[in-house]
Amino acid sequence: MAEEDQTVLVRCADLARIEVPVSLAQRAARVAAALEAGERVVELPRGVSGKGLATAAAYYEARAEAEAWGVDGAEFDGEFVQGLTHDAAIDLIYAAHHLGDQALFNLFVGYKANHF
Template identity: 75%
Template sequence: MAQEDQQQQVLLRSVDLVKFTVPASLAQRAGRVAAAVEAGEQVVELPQGVNGKGLATAVAYYRAREDAEARGADVGEFDEEFVGGLTHDAAIDLIHAAHHLGDQDLFNLFAGYRAN
């Protein structure tokens, strides 16, 4: 957490006014957010299709994925487990968020996934 405190922080706000403060490095994983961060914005109003639930799931994914990478975990396996652990509704919210955030990598997590 000390490293996060030293990084630039960005406030992400969804259409339903849910807010998350995240390090700029995490926020920049989403293409549309990256442009705002690079322009120096510290508060980023997210597109209409990003609701609070989708944003919460995206932020949880970004944080957990960053932690998995830092531990040297198999990120492909991590991605499968993360997606597999989502409820149907959470998966739909995350797909919408990924699309509207312009995060193709996050969106592609669902390309070959089939729920049981």
């Protein structure tokens, strides 16, 4: 089975479970480390909700698709962040932190907090 066809199951403390393609999940340091250790299920700490994890997975998939169509990454990121509610943004920030995905976390660096 090709790596892009493989998935990793990521579970949150609120018992939410989301399967994410390995090729996308490896962006997250915590997931990449688990995969290197041979794990196919990654447990996340209490700070990550299922909603935050779902938003992160949606971002990974949408960004990969946008890049495949030649969309500018920075433009995509700006539109993605603008489309988030305040609560979704907070959930995504927690998820990015606990996943160890600095690029995902940096979507919010320098972004006006009053936007939400």
